[in-house]
Amino acid sequence: MSHFAYVLISYAASAFVVLALVAWVIIDQRARKAELAALESRGVRRRSDSAPAKADHG
């Protein structure tokens, strides 16, 4: 294997891992927001929220 191949695989693997981390964060964020929205649509509120509760999606 040429030296170029080692460099290419290193950068490609790094890009894959970084993109996987970004995808994990985005997918997790969407899932949590969907869960919060579903609970709020059922009228569930956090105890610390003053009535009428306001959704805090950051």
Next chain:
Amino acid sequence: MIASIAAFLTGLANPTRFLTVAGRLMPWMIGVTALLFAVGLYLSFQAPEDYQQGMTVRIMFIHVPSAWLAMMCYTVMAIAAIGTLVWRHPLADVAAKAAAPIGAAFTFLALLTGSLWGKPMWGTWWVWDARLTSVFVLFLMYLGLIALNRAMDDPARSARVSAIIILVGYINIPIIKFSVEWWNTLHQPASVMRLDGPTIHPSLLYPLLVMALAFSMLFFTLHFAAMRNEIWRRRVASMRRQAARSARG
């Protein structure tokens, strides 16, 4: 001045306040990270080849920042662990839990790119020398902490157990750092963070430092985003418990 900084940090201790501040900062952090990576990658591929390593020196521009971050991430977790045990800071456990998968990913990258550099330069993918072995132990520690967090249902109990394990495991960080000085290793000694200054030529040092900044910004951006997700996850769990209590009562 100090009082206003302390007031700002105290304000951040509130998860709702943290969500608001992190939400505002996130677009800027993403922009700065992307810009630093664009500059860093440009400089990395403009840098001259090393007279001994040839073009494989370019692996250093991702291997070294990954290795630094592997240790920095664990240090962030150790500070958070102190926050959990001593001050019971509401965000401390959130910070530690959110950092573990990111630290594992960067440690994996450090091991992988080190191996890909080692094969053409050392003639072997792996040796059980002190530096490589201690970094591998760090990777296993990250995986163990992730498994522990997922195995325990009670976040408060899991937080204390994790914090103690993180602090005990921190002994591995100075071992990683000084392994190349304490033992005879195939891995070369430190060439950037030295008391007598870096031994790398500026043409290779500057791209490395820019890439290190880019990786660090990437870590903080991902960590903030993962912390927000963890706060929302705990809110969902809390609201579900509340709904279950209301249904029973």
